[in-house]
Amino acid sequence: MTDDWIDDLLDRHPGEPVPDGFAARLRRRIAAEAEGRTRAGAETAPGRLLRPPAWRWSARLAAAAALLVLGFWLGRGAPPVEVGPSGPDGEAVTAAGGLVDSELLEELYEYQDLLESWDLASDAEAELALRDATTGTWLLEEEGREEGEGR
Amino acid sequence: MLAFQAGDEAAFDEIVALLSGRVFSLLRRLLGPGEPVEDLAQEAFLRLYRARASYQPRGKLSTFLYRITYNLALNRIRDRSRRPEVGMPTGAEGEAIDLADRRAEAPWAASDRRSWAERIEAALARLPENQRAALVLQHYDGLDLEQIGGILGISAKAVKSLLHRARTRMREILAPYREAEHD
Structure with a gap:
């Protein structure tokens, strides 16, 4: 079987006749739509007349710019806000993210005076001490002696 | 224009x-x-x-x-x-019969009452929309694959495939009518 018979059968469909007066009805619909659009345009026209003049837009723009500058200036003058990380109940949080042990803090505060009075050797002094040959030798001799005694 | x-x-x-x-x-x-x-x-x-x-x-x-x-x-x-639309045909119990039911009707049922135009419309109605449109636009309006593809929003190759399936399906649907006519 070929497709020819299908085409032959399809050809038996005569198509849909255009009903009488279709063009006139279409014209009426187009006219009605155009009329509706004109009416809608006329209704919106007074609104257009009430639109604020250009100087009002300029004034609004100037006010907005002034507010923006004021906000920026106030933001710069305020002290920097430092909010440290805190736990759910407001406890201090270490840099590693863990909560600080309150007992440890108390101990540290207990020895605060001692810690403050402790005169730590500076890095420069420590370096000089290492460079001291006598001290160095002595240290090496001490170590050598201990090793000899161990044998 | x-x-x-x-x-x-x-x-x-x-x-x-x-x-x-x-x-x-x-x-x-x-x-x-x-x-x-x-x-x-x-x-x-x-x-x-x-x-x-x-x-x-x-x-x-x-x-x-x-x-x-x-x-x-x-x-x-x-x-x-x-x-279902208002005014659709209703069955014995008053339930709406949609077009899918009418499409599912056996092709030989009530065939005597139908003109060829109605049979073809009913057969076309049983095709998926895109196959139906492709076949109609090609057969009745003489459009080529590119033009049909432009209307359906698909490639010419896809239109060719649609047409093949549409014709196969139409053959299946309309063959009994044709055979009945030849008998």
Whole structure:
């Protein structure tokens, strides 16, 4: 079987006749739509007349710019806000993210005076001490002696 | 259309006179029997009228109008499948019989009552929308694969595939009628 018979059968469909007066009805619909659009345009026209003049837009723009500058200036003058990380109940949080042990803090505060009075050797002094040959030798001799005694 | 774009209103009347028959037939073949088509035909021409300013004469005007018509028909088919319409035929119990039921009707049932036009419409109605549109546009309107693809929004290759499936299905549906006629 070929497709020819299908085409032959399809050809038996005569198509849909255009009903009488279709063009006139279409014209009426187009006219009605155009009329509706004109009416809608006329209704919106007074609104257009009430639109604020250009100087009002300029004034609004100037006010907005002034507010923006004021906000920026106030933001710069305020002290920097430092909010440290805190736990759910407001406890201090270490840099590693863990909560600080309150007992440890108390101990540290207990020895605060001692810690403050402790005169730590500076890095420069420590370096000089290492460079001291006598001290160095002595240290090496001490170590050598201990090793000899161990044998 | 160019004359109409230039402001010649009479040119639009000529377009309507020239193409309204094709639009009505396309709608009837796409929507199936018993479906009112005039409102959609009016809508198609109304949209063409509105598109006067934006219309670009890149292809044939008829192809442009077919695309509008096809989209309107597709919307109607989808609306119809979502809800049963008022005035649809009802069964013995008063329940609505939708077109799917009518499509499922055995082809030989009540065949004597039907004219060939109705049989073809019913057979077309049993095809998926895109297959139906491809077949109708090719057979009745003589469009090529590219033009049909432009209307359906698919490639020419996809149109070819649709046409093959549509013809196979139509053969299956219409073969009993043909055999009955030859007997």
